[in-house]
Amino acid sequence: MATAPPAAFGVLLVTALLLPMGGVEARTSIVKAGEGWKLEVDGQPYVAKGVTFSGTGGPSNFDADCERLRAQGVNTLRTWGTGEETVALLDAAHKHGLRVLVGLWLRPGRAGMENDDAFDYARDAKGREAQLQATLAQVRRFKDHPAVLAWGLGNEVILNSPDEPSKVAYARFLEKVVRAVKKTDPGHPVLSVDAWTLGVPFWEKYVPSLDAYGLNVYGRGIHALPEAVRQAGGRKPWFITEFGAQGEWEVPKDARGVPQEPGDAEKYDVIVDGWRNALAPQVQAGRCLGLFVFNYSSAFDHTGLWLGMLSGTAMRPAWHAVREAYTGTKPAPALPVPVRLEVQGLEKEGVATWANVAFDVTAATPLEVSFAYNARGAPTREERDRVTALEARKGATPGTWRVRLPAVTGAIKLYGLAKDGAGNLVAATTSVAAPASP
Structure with a gap:
């Protein structure tokens, strides 16, 4: 199960403004290819080699952030929501040849995620409509930007719903949102994001309009994921929308009750192994459309030290692991x-x-x-x-x-x-x- 997202990228949806965007809109599609699928941008094959993005200091740093990430072999960023910073990020990404899986935040069903928010999808009809309209405003605002790759609706809302009726209510609402987004913007695929394969049965039963799944997965369980998707009834392609070392929520605790964090060597190896060995065959088979390693941020905090690529200005092992996974380049000098x-x-x-x-x-x-x-x-x-x-x-x-x-x-x-x-x-x-x- 994946961790709650960082607050760094702002989840507050803002009033829509139609902004002039440079360049020409890039159209993205997911097309059937034999027994699998392939992702295409303007008719050319595309595999997302990505990271989740919180940035290192706001819009003034986005240009440098995107330049550095491009040099790492990264071609795609993922955000969790939109805000006043989104235009600057899309512009910087486009300048450096990156694309963005733009997150469209949907409120969690119970406290524990962002800002300890909680929303009742079964009963709050007025709130559902407000979320729908706010989401469509963001789609209209950004859909013509050439850096947009696709839309990612919600993050682990099914995981963070208190019971089965709440999960079903959210899934039914999600189908309404997906249809409305696709009508507003036919040029970009729509996926929804949840932890492991928990969302797959709900998506298959209640959200048939989704183009793909977004799966947040951590640790060596990445090797078991394809079979888990199949057993959950999955019939669509998927992205790994968060990935990294085994998380705090699933590691054993020591004698004092403190979760035992994996060592840096394991954190490095799991990223390289996950992309090369667990996912490469799935990309080849047309089931996996890309990976997003968690997380590009400079935060010096518990999550940043456990899973981050940077800590302040220093590079953590995950920084180098991303580069080796995507380019084959090992760190020089060798890491301590x-x-x-x-x-x-x-x-x-x-x-x-x-x-x-x-x-x-x-x-x-x-x-x-x-x-x-x-x-x-x-x-x-x-x-x-x-x-x-x-x-x-x-x-x-x-x-x-x-x-x-x-x-x-x-x-x-x-x-x-x-x-x-x-x-x-x-x-x-x-x-x-x-x-x-x-």
Whole structure:
């Protein structure tokens, strides 16, 4: 099951304005090809080699963002919703030869996703109509932009609906929206996005007008996905609309109850293996139309460190994995490799508690080492996502450190971070029982 999307790209739908767009509209189609399908742009075959996009600092950075991503072998971006930034992104994408799977946000059916919003699809007829009209306004606004590849309706709404009647009500509404979008814009396919294959039975039964499925999938389960689609009754092509390492929601927890984050080597390998070995045969067979790796963002937070391609200005292993997957180019110099992060004991020093930490990293060049923590059990979402730097001193022996722990209640995730001279940041994680707040 996929994680809720970041808020960085704004989910607020804005008033439609007809804007002049440069260039000529690109028409996209999904056509039958033997026993499968193929995606075409202006009659030419197209496979989406994509990333989900939150950006690194707003519209002023979009030009540089798109230029960098193009150099990585990326040809397509995916967003979750539209907003005032969308025009700037589409313009930057077009300038650099990228296309965009434009997200059209539909409200989740229960709290837990964006802004803890929740909408009753079974009873709120006025709200349904408002969402429909807002969605069509965005389609009219952007449909003639040459960077638009397709429309992606909703994100994990079926997953985040409280019961079967709510899921059915949403699916019936979704069919109405799909038909209206296709009538408004016959030139671009429409898909809907949900977690794993949970949406497939509902789409097949209630949303026949969809052109393709959008599936959010994480971890090595990508190899089992094609058969899972078949068993769920899927009869249409699909995109992997989010992908990366195994997520927090499905990993085992350690003895302190902290989810055990995959190592950086696994995060790297799963992306390259997923594209080359799990999806390449499905692309060849005409079932998979493309991939979007999660996520292009500079956020230095819990999700950014776990799944992101960048952390601040530093490059995480996923950055290089995307390039190797799409171009075959390996990182040079080789990335540092965390070998061990281990808390070897706690000591009191006045009112402070210090952890004696062993942090070993194999690297060809000197490293800038730091430590940080995350309190995943904190009461608010903002606190649960925050990653905070910790004071640290070198220990008595090489590879050891004294790290001052925060005064928080409960177990925390401890990060060992190592940055090389090329701007690559690697991380290792463990947990420790922090001292209680005074």
